[in-house]
Amino acid sequence: MTSLSPAAAFDAPFDGDLRDDLQLALQLADAADAVAMPRFDSPDLDVQAKPDASFVTDADIATEKAIREILASERPDDSVLGEEFGSTGESSRQWIIDPIDGTHNYLRGIPMWSTLIALAIDGVPRVGVVSQPAISRRWWGATGLGAWTITPSGEERRISVSDVDDVAKASVSFQSIEQWRDAGELDALTRLTDAVWRDRGYGDAWPYMLLAEGRLELVAEFGVKEYDIAALAPIVIEAGGSFTAYSGAHSLTERSSLATNGRLHDTFLDLLHTS
Template sequence: MNASTPAPTLADDLAVALTLAGEADLIAMDRYRAQDLDVQLKPDRTQVTDADTRVERMIRDHLAQARPGDSVFGEEYGTTGSSSRQWIVDPIDGTSNFVRGVPIWGLLLALVVDGVPQLGVVSAPALGRRWWGATGHGAWMQPDGGEPRRLAVSGIDELADATLSYNSLKGWDEAGRLDQLIGLSREVGRTRAFGDLWSYMLVAEGAVDIASEFDLKPWDIAALVPVIREAGGTISSVDGAAPMADDSILVTNGLLHARAQERLSIA
């Protein structure tokens, strides 16, 4: 970008991100349930497939042309460049689901400016849904072939009426918070473990009121932040720090955030 070229607006960046999501969906769906899917174990014992690497390479190649001055931080290939504008990529969140044929998986793509997530796209083609949010532009969900609809969190203000999605009991146990989770589960009206990206998008849709988990990386969190905030919800670490400050996340409709955080904290 030269001095005479105007800086892209957030709306411009969102258009780029949605284009990338469409391309990512095509690549991933072509490999979903493929008989020749290549699955490897990374050093941390998590799975990576040829779909993960193909999607991330495509996004990096496109951004190198469309946003050459921006940096990119991805799950599979690390950090490229140095800029106050950074794209954070999880090419397939829920790779284990992808491998097993469970449809809860998808792209997480965020634009972080000066350390703050300003734009997020979450695309789950096997579920037939795409969500996005950008600061000042609202949060939206589009079903396959349908019109986008604006998202808003629920108005549930009592724990006894709330639905909680907790993701993984093992993760809570390893974090030393299983007792706290069980305590909260006894107070809410309903508990489920929808898992991965879907739990948080259900909060943005107003279908779930509290969602939380541990053992996350920045690429698991960044894209969720603008969607949740623009839908009227609250997102933090379990102990109330800023998102991405540690490996945990607590997402609520806002009305229940303080009470959920209190229940999940270690005194």
């Protein structure tokens, strides 16, 4: 498996054309939607518990298989990392897939789940697609190509983060109290929520997209894997935001994330890491 190095900044320039890769990622999202949506809220959905006590459904398996089949045909030399089937290949170009991010929502019939598709090159996430078909939404971005969304009405538009530059006016998503408690960061969460205008735990990929659209100023969480966040970083960054691990490092492997509108990134880091 290609190392996802913290050495290169996620917003570093890229000397290459990612348009074909982005179009392929969007094609993969179409295929994923076609598999996942018919099984959503299905009474005969097969649900199994994993060794880590999380769940996997037949839709997770089928969706990742559909994505991998297309990649095997269209990008046979690229490596792939997926939640359900692990890592294959050794290429410096690595597709990172979460077939259904928010499986707990999916199996309970809650529409806040997504398929996440990313392409990392030399360890840096460069292409990202977030498809949320149960609410007819999709977002995408690639280095140098901007961040975009398509609305339920079919309008395609470029998106950008907010220009809020005062923590006291910021709206944030902290995901869940349990995450912060388990990470030993409850005091930091209290400082954060005391300092901002509004705080909520929206959960999973959606708040990152709200951030990229300028509706939130911070999203942070713990316990995340590469496939949970790789697709989110290019969209947030191309929308003008900043994306790091909670420590501030440019890494997908620290099992944490901190995304902001950019203007407040250093301020939030100082606030969270000041005891």
